[in-house]
Amino acid sequence: DGGITQSPKYLFRKEGQNVTLSCEQNLNHDAMYWYRQDPGQGLRLIYYSQIVNDFQKGDIAEGYSVSREKKESFPLTVTSAQKNPTAFYLCASSMVRASGRLPSYEQYFGPGTRLTVT
Amino acid sequence: RKEVEQDPGPFNVPEGATVAFNCTYSNSASQSFFWYRQDCRKEPKLLMSVYSSGNEDGRFTAQLNRASQYISLLIRDSKLSDSATYLCVVRGSGYSTLTFGKGTMLLVSP
Numbered sequence: 001d002g003g004i005t006q007s008p009k010y011l012f013r014k015e016g017q018n019v020t021l022s023c024e025q026n027l028n029h030d031a032m033y034w035y036r037q038d039p040g041q042g043l044r045l046i047y048y049s050q051i052v053n054d055f056q057k058g059d060i061a062e063g064y065s066v067s068r069e070k071k072e073s074f075p076l077t078v079t080s081a082q083k084n085p086t087a088f089y090l091c092a093s094s095m096v097r098a099s100g101r102l103p104s105y106e107q108y109f110g111p112g113t114r115l116t117v118t
Numbered sequence: 119r120k121e122v123e124q125d126p127g128p129f130n131v132p133e134g135a136t137v138a139f140n141c142t143y144s145n146s147a148s149q150s151f152f153w154y155r156q157d158c159r160k161e162p163k164l165l166m167s168v169y170s171s172g173n174e175d176g177r178f179t180a181q182l183n184r185a186s187q188y189i190s191l192l193i194r195d196s197k198l199s200d201s202a203t204y205l206c207v208v209r210g211s212g213y214s215t216l217t218f219g220k221g222t223m224l225l226v227s228p
Contacts, residue, residue, distance in 0.1 A: 033215070042122075042205070042220040043162070058215065090161055105150050105209050107216060109161035 003027065004110035006091050011115045013085075021076045021113045023091035030096040032074035033107060034058075034066065036087040043090065049074055050096055078115065085117045121145065122219035124206050130225045135196045139222045141206030142188045150209035151182055153191050155202045156221065162205055165191075196226045 004025040013019045025032065031050045035043040035058075045058030049068040063082025068074055074093075078085045092107040124141045131137045143151075151168035166173065168180040168189050179192040193200055203221040210217075 035218075040126075040220070043218040045215055048215060088159075105216070106152065106164055106167065108164065112161050 004091060004093055004108060006089075006110035006113050008113060009111065011113055013115070013117050015117055016080045017117075018077055018079050019085075019115065019117075021078065021089055021091075021115070023074045023076065023110055024072055025074075025091075025093045025110075026072060027093055027095075027108065028071075029093035029108075030071070031094045032068070033092040033094075034064070034074070034076045035090045035092065036060065037090060037112075038087050046076065078117075085115060087115060089113045089115055121217045122206055122208050124204075124219040124222045126220060126222060128223040128225050130227065131196050132227055133196055133198060135226075136192065136194045137196060137224060138190055138192045139204055139206075139224075140188050140190050141219055141222075142186075143206075143208045143217075144187070145208070145210050145217075146184075146187060148187075148208045148210055151180075151189050152207040152209075152216075153178075153180060153189075154205040154207055154218075156205055157202050162218075165204070193224075196224075198226050198228065200224060201226045 007022045033048040034046040044060050046064050047066040049055035065077045090112045091110045094107045121144050153165040154162040155165045156162040168182050172181045177194045181190045203223045205221045206219040208217050
């Protein structure tokens, strides 16, 4: 089945530790995204990548880093510099180019990782 | 003005009722519009795209009003399983990222 997987579902870390969240997709989508969601808040964009080996900062990139070495994978590292890392982290992907028709820009989400830092 | 604004609700309706949500957006150059559904502690899932001519998918109807910069979602014959948070999502012009509203919560009761 095609889809987006994120692991682990729940993650607990001590303050001061870096932690890497995994995101893999087999939808053959060009673009991938990382969001965080806090209670009662909308999704906020952390980083996104439209193509392998290239990525752009979103609205709240400080304290995070990403890499895009493969089309299928877009891991997110939450560094110790991120002041409030406890949140629900969501990875998404979308098609950027669709031969013969206009791209739709719809994004499809993985199940998310709940990170708790104490 | 917030980029994408929604009434947070909750909207409490009985089964079988018709309920409508509105969403306003600030960027007049926005090109694409979507409604997503998010169940408690789950990921958002695409419910439907919103086209200029309006579109319908079963019990769900979406409308776009570019002049007033709002989109709407109408749910007819509400089911218990419709209880969720509905996210209004907007894309600017060119290749740009999506902006998500904070969502409207719907609670359907027996």
